[in-house]
Amino acid sequence: MDIYINNNKYQALDDETIIQVADRHDIHIPRFCYHKRLSIVASCRMCLVEVEGAKYPQPACSTIVRDGMKVNTVGSVTEDAQKSTMEFLLINHPLDCPVCDQAGECELQDISLDHGDYKSNYKEIKRTVIDKDIGNLVTTEMTRCIHCSRCVRFGEEVAGIKELGMTGRGEETKIETFVNQSLTSELSGNVIDLCPVGALNNNLYKYSARTWDLKQISSISSNDCLGSNIYYHTYKNEIKRTVPKENEQINLSWLADSDRFGHEGIESEERILSPFVRSENKLIQSDLETLNQAVSQKMQEYTSSTTAVMSAQSSCEEMYLFQKILRESGIPNIDHRSKECDFGYQDYYPIIPSFDIKLSEIEFMENIILVNVNISKEFPILSVYLRNAVKQNSTNIISLSAYEYLENFDISHSETLSPKELEKYFTTTSNNILSNINKDKKNLIIMGPSTTYLKNYTNITNNISRYAKSINSKLSLLGDQCNTSGAWAMGVVPHRLPGGIEIAEFKNTAYLSSYPKNDLLIIYNLEPEYDFSNDTEIIDRLKNSKFNVFFSSYMTDSINKYADVVYPLAVQQESHGSYINTNKQLQVFNQVISPRGQSKNGLEILLGLSKRLGINIDDEQISKDINEILSKMNIKSNYILIDTIEMTNEKNTLEKIIIRSSNSNNPTLRRCKSLLTTHDNDDFMSIPNSMKINSESKITINESENSFKIKANIKVHDKPDNTILVKMNGRYAQKIGSYNTSVDLS
Amino acid sequence: MNSIIKFIKSLFFLEIFKGLSITGKKLYKKPITIQYPEEKTPQSTRFRGLHALRKYPNGEERCIGCKLCEAVCPALAITIDTEERADDKTRRTTKYDIDLFKCIYCGFCEEACPVDAIIETSIFEYHFENRNDGIMNKIDLLKIGDLYEQQELKDRSANDL
Ligand code: SF4
Ligand code: SF4
Ligand code: SF4
Numbered sequence A: 001m002d003i004y005i006n007n008n009k010y011q012a013l014d015d016e017t018i019i020q021v022a023d024r025h026d027i028h029i030p031r032f033c034y035h036k037r038l039s040i041v042a043s044c045r046m047c048l049v050e051v052e053g054a055k056y057p058q059p060a061c062s063t064i065v066r067d068g069m070k071v072n073t074v075g076s077v078t079e080d081a082q083k084s085t086m087e088f089l090l091i092n093h094p095l096d097c098p099v100c101d102q103a104g105e106c107e108l109q110d111i112s113l114d115h116g117d118y119k120s121n122y123k124e125i126k127r128t129v130i131d132k133d134i135g136n137l138v139t140t141e142m143t144r145c146i147h148c149s150r151c152v153r154f155g156e157e158v159a160g161i162k163e164l165g166m167t168g169r170g171e172e173t174k175i176e177t178f179v180n181q182s183l184t185s186e187l188s189g190n191v192i193d194l195c196p197v198g199a200l201n202n203n204l205y206k207y208s209a210r211t212w213d214l215k216q217i218s219s220i221s222s223n224d225c226l227g228s229n230i231y232y233h234t235y236k237n238e239i240k241r242t243v244p245k246e247n248e249q250i251n252l253s254w255l256a257d258s259d260r261f262g263h264e265g266i267e268s269e270e271r272i273l274s275p276f277v278r279s280e281n282k283l284i285q286s287d288l289e290t291l292n293q294a295v296s297q298k299m300q301e302y303t304s305s306t307t308a309v310m311s312a313q314s315s316c317e318e319m320y321l322f323q324k325i326l327r328e329s330g331i332p333n334i335d336h337r338s339k340e341c342d343f344g345y346q347d348y349y350p351i352i353p354s355f356d357i358k359l360s361e362i363e364f365m366e367n368i369i370l371v372n373v374n375i376s377k378e379f380p381i382l383s384v385y386l387r388n389a390v391k392q393n394s395t396n397i398i399s400l401s402a403y404e405y406l407e408n409f410d411i412s413h414s415e416t417l418s419p420k421e422l423e424k425y426f427t428t429t430s431n432n433i434l435s436n437i438n439k440d441k442k443n444l445i446i447m448g449p450s451t452t453y454l455k456n457y458t459n460i461t462n463n464i465s466r467y468a469k470s471i472n473s474k475l476s477l478l479g480d481q482c483n484t485s486g487a488w489a490m491g492v493v494p495h496r497l498p499g500g501i502e503i504a505e506f507k508n509t510a511y512l513s514s515y516p517k518n519d520l521l522i523i524y525n526l527e528p529e530y531d532f533s534n535d536t537e538i539i540d541r542l543k544n545s546k547f548n549v550f551f552s553s554y555m556t557d558s559i560n561k562y563a564d565v566v567y568p569l570a571v572q573q574e575s576h577g578s579y580i581n582t583n584k585q586l587q588v589f590n591q592v593i594s595p596r597g598q599s600k601n602g603l604e605i606l607l608g609l610s611k612r613l614g615i616n617i618d619d620e621q622i623s624k625d626i627n628e629i630l631s632k633m634n635i636k637s638n639y640i641l642i643d644t645i646e647m648t649n650e651k652n653t654l655e656k657i658i659i660r661s662s663n664s665n666n667p668t669l670r671r672c673k674s675l676l677t678t679h680d681n682d683d684f685m686s687i688p689n690s691m692k693i694n695s696e697s698k699i700t701i702n703e704s705e706n707s708f709k710i711k712a713n714i715k716v717h718d719k720p721d722n723t724i725l726v727k728m729n730g731r732y733a734q735k736i737g738s739y740n741t742s743v744d745l746s
Numbered sequence B: 001m002n003s004i005i006k007f008i009k010s011l012f013f014l015e016i017f018k019g020l021s022i023t024g025k026k027l028y029k030k031p032i033t034i035q036y037p038e039e040k041t042p043q044s045t046r047f048r049g050l051h052a053l054r055k056y057p058n059g060e061e062r063c064i065g066c067k068l069c070e071a072v073c074p075a076l077a078i079t080i081d082t083e084e085r086a087d088d089k090t091r092r093t094t095k096y097d098i099d100l101f102k103c104i105y106c107g108f109c110e111e112a113c114p115v116d117a118i119i120e121t122s123i124f125e126y127h128f129e130n131r132n133d134g135i136m137n138k139i140d141l142l143k144i145g146d147l148y149e150q151q152e153l154k155d156r157s158a159n160d161l
């Protein structure tokens, strides 16, 4: 149908509101409560427009268009309405723009300037509201609130946790958390962007700059494999804050808290600011040339007993060059799977593990099975899609995990299963909930990254793949790190070259198992304490090897103790490169700030090293090679079908299961103080009910030859049996060693 | 033709007499110059001289770190860094520098300030012996503010018509 806005004819669809048509055609209508991704409440009245024939001005956000409707967004009727609304809104709004962080990007300021009146008839006292403490991430200044209720609706509709609510009426209206809680959602930071005024603010950014000073640089999130698009706002070479960059295929208008507050760690005191070499048992400052010389010499010396492990947080360029340098020096033992311990699946693995469907298609799935994943904590952005699917199309969601995860969408059936039970669950489907799943429906299985940590991952993934095939289901493999897909594609695995080309002689080789002892260990952007499936083992290896090379941004105890050379690696925000996200999209990120101290972009360091080793390659050649690899790649489905397989046999030992925490999944995140003080990082160990241990008991854990005594912050669980659950990266996880191991508690 | 007349006129040194006649006239009038520095010209109460940062009577600095002065300054002479002050959680500057070599004494900063913190005092006699001294920091500015507060109040009341 056609409608007329300011006497111009525009196309409109049925059921559209005036504001939607106007927005599509860039006609400005002021608004506060309306937001394109939230429901319509029409409470602020700022969007009043003149509709010819109507007695009073109508709210554009809630008025549905009619054929031939004539709307005026300018003219005296509209302008009078706007002026009066503005005057009402400003009655109780304080005049503290000079100290308000929103000033300069405040919708109230802008609209008041464009549509308000310069004078007010209100002479009485303004109201004040006491601020709420809602946690470390979002600060409040509630006197500034104009009760648009965007934050409340966000909680209800998108985040799925009703955290903020409105109490009272009229003058007494207040936005509050229920019973003085702090915000718990992993999406809570989004209320900062949504709030049109300065009532909800970013705590990290508080009072540190002004909006007009900030430089905006676009980038890609390095905290999960979805690759959310973000803008960093910098001032004087420091990142002041992070905001979402709209991307309809990934993060919509939202951002996970780990992305929004994840830049805090960059300025940590633990940053390594110059190259170090060991001399007389101490790390002393040095220069890259010396390091390159030492490293290249050792690489030639220990060719056959070198292990190189690289973080999957590295960019594709770094990965490509890293494996090239090593392979051309005759070192085949390269891997990125530091957190895994079962590699039997590797020859059957897809060339690029991926989500398999577009995120926007999740909505249309009829059955979704989540395996070992806590979507709302680990992949907050994905939870928006799943929640939408449940709400719009009542998708049936089944969760099969080792822990009773809370999700922000409705789960129709959930079960806590130990890894062994999980393995069997998919082969004996006739007597469990999976028997109800119809193969003619649209089915999706999402496997969480913590599945890969398990000791029987090969069996689990094989059984799940077979099952998925039998019900015609898509299989989504979520990566543990932002560039896990890239690591597979770039050949950072021992048995495949870039592009997934198999190397026959290295079938069945994984980075540690194939070498009982290492003389040279190269560890790239991984922290031995946190990033390895078995930290005790890797530290043992570091102790016994002859030479240890670290590429790292932060100093840790073990690096300090065992490194022979340390390259100062710039963090992601200080370098440029590209990531392949879980949808197989190659996304490029820019350098946002200059590297701290003498730290350097990993690519630059590696180029220096390759020159030393006489490998001729440069920046441009690398990008060219990567593009060629990606264009030639022959991507098959995600099914991992293995022909011969033995079921894990029963043993009566405890299994250890790691609960993955997305707020400490990479070195920079681990150093974000405000994220670490959120409730999600409570460290605990959970043991089976049957063990009869209370929080006072001292526990000794015997793992292979190591024995640890800890006084644990213990929770007790009923199911799954014979398991202990440990929060990843917590104090206990560090002590107990392998992510999934048999332990004796005594 | 014109040039010939000009040439003949020049032979009589007429310009010199014209000039000397002005000199002669001024010789017997009261001089308009004064004997600086012994004598000084009267100064407007709105004079825009050296900058200062003011405090409230209770000793609290006025400046709230809004950076409006920095934003308005046409010469980019002001540099401010801010933070949340630990004890009372208010917005405060950690750095407030004015580069007097850049400043053009336009007074925009004074006008922009919402709390009358930055002002331009009546001081106009000052010099620097080092290049770096031309950059006034927060401590200097607050000190001048203390010294000239009374003068400023007087000037302000004179301005209130
Ligand atoms: S706090 Fe902000 S977003 Fe929430 S109701 Fe008030 S003004 Fe709206
Ligand atoms: S007087 Fe003008 S030029 Fe000087 S600091 Fe103030 S605004 Fe800048
Ligand atoms: S001097 Fe005034 S304008 Fe400048 S930052 Fe301080 S309060 Fe703001």
Ligand code: FES
Residues within 6 Å of the ligand: A030, A031, A032, A033, A034, A041, A042, A043, A044, A045, A046, A047, A048, A059, A060, A061, A062
């Ligand atoms: S935007 Fe329409 S009433 Fe608020």
